Amino acid sequence: MSEIKSDTGPNLPHPADDEIQLAKVLFALSDPGRLELVRQLQEAPLEAARCHLTDPEIPKSTKSHQMKVLREAGVIRNEPHGRGRLLSLRREALERRFPGLLEAVLGAL
Amino acid sequence: MSEIKSDTGPNLPHPADDEIQLAKVLFALSDPGRLELVRQLQEAPLEAARCHLTDPEIPKSTKSHQMKVLREAGVIRNEPHGRGRLLSLRREALERRFPGLLEAVLGAL
DNA sequence: CTCATGGTTCGAATATAGTTGAACTATCGG
DNA sequence: CCGATAGTTCAACTATATTCGAACCATGAG
Numbered sequence: 144m145s146e147i148k149s150d151t152g153p154n155l156p157h158p159a160d161d162e163i164q165l166a167k168v169l170f171a172l173s174d175p176g177r178l179e180l181v182r183q184l185q186e187a188p189l190e191a192a193r194c195h196l197t198d199p200e201i202p203k204s205t206k207s208h209q210m211k212v213l214r215e216a217g218v219i220r221n222e223p224h225g226r227g228r229l230l231s232l233r234r235e236a237l238e239r240r241f242p243g244l245l246e247a248v249l250g251a252l
Numbered sequence: 253m254s255e256i257k258s259d260t261g262p263n264l265p266h267p268a269d270d271e272i273q274l275a276k277v278l279f280a281l282s283d284p285g286r287l288e289l290v291r292q293l294q295e296a297p298l299e300a301a302r303c304h305l306t307d308p309e310i311p312k313s314t315k316s317h318q319m320k321v322l323r324e325a326g327v328i329r330n331e332p333h334g335r336g337r338l339l340s341l342r343r344e345a346l347e348r349r350f351p352g353l354l355e356a357v358l359g360a361l
Numbered sequence: 362c363t364c365a366t367g368g369t370t371c372g373a374a375t376a377t378a379g380t381t382g383a384a385c386t387a388t389c390g391g
Numbered sequence: 392c393c394g395a396t397a398g399t400t401c402a403a404c405t406a407t408a409t410t411c412g413a414a415c416c417a418t419g420a421g
Contacts, residue, residue: 153387154401165360168284173275174379192397199385207399212378226388227397243356251274251350262369263419284408301367311411316369321408336367337416 153228155221160236163217168241171216172248177209181218185249188231190224192212206232255356262337264323264330269345272326277350278327281357290327290341294358297340299333 158164172178183194194204210230215220220231221230237245256269267273292303300319319339321326329340346354 145275155399165357166284166287168276169357173279173282178275190397195357202381203398204382204400208379211399214377223387225397226395228399240361241356243352244360246349247276247353247356248278251353264369299367312368313370313411313413316410317409317411320369332417334367335365335420337369 146154150242153213153223157214157220158217160217160239161229163233165241167216168218168237168244171218174209174212177213178248180209180213180230184219184230184232184250191221191228191230193228208239262332264320266329267326269326269348272342272349272351274350275351276325276348277327280322280327282319282320286322287357289318289339291358292327293339293341294304297338298347300330300339302340309321 173180173239180194183189191206191210195201210219210221214221215235217236220229220233222229232245234245274343281290289303300315319328319330319337325332326342326345329338329342331338331340340353343354
């Protein structure tokens with residue numbers, strides 16, 4: 144056991160709060176599959192392996208790609224967690240940057 | 253002069269209020285150029301010829317295409333007006349369908 | 362009617378995005 | 392250490408979007 148944060152580990156790059164761009168966020172959310180994933184993170188962070196229940200046939204590489212688009216847009220965080228990954232919504236960052244946006248998107252039918 | 257609405261005229265198709273889809277709206281707004289156009293319609297409707305798309309060098313066919321994407325998504329209305337077209341934001345429809353969304357997007361820096 | 366203005370549409374080229382298998386990496390349990 | 396699990400990355404392919412010239416169409420002015 145070690146408390147040292149492994150630099151060599153699978154720590155993926157995330158944009159800083161103030162680097163999050165509106166256009167990229169809107170684009171990331173403009174896909175039904177990605178939007179669905181975001182909805183699943185509404186209540187609480189989720190292990191990647193536990194979401195996307197709707198389509199169990201999707202290859203993991205495809206799923207990984209969708210997570211990447213959301214992560215690079217600054218919509219979700221993707222961190223190591225046990226032998227998998229923990230996905231979470233970047234609520235605070237998005238709210239600070241684009242107040243009301245996430246709520247409006249998630250609130251829609 | 254005639255009060256008859258010409259059916260043969262350039263009346264373009266618009267989605268009905270309840271046919272407006274979130275994903276398409278978000279996609280339409282995810283382009284900086286289109287977003288800029290939408291911002292110009294914030295205050296009041298505008299003749300298409302009067303809204304300069306940041307780049308004055310943009311060919312009219314390209315500009316027409318951008319208007320089409322926004323129109324088909326249900327973001328703007330595009331109606332005949334004199335020898336040109338009048339563009340307007342579909343505020344009410346968007347507000348009814350996705351409350352707060354437009355405000356959040358336009359309010360962003 | 363004719364012309365200039367302001368736009369739409371079409372088609373072809375280009376650019377960007379999505380999909381997927383295979384190879385690779387990290388972690389945990391035994 | 393080994394195998395299983397979970398996910399990323401890469402490369403090739405397919406699909407969708409964007410761009411823009413050229414042709415076309417409607418309106419208003421003269």
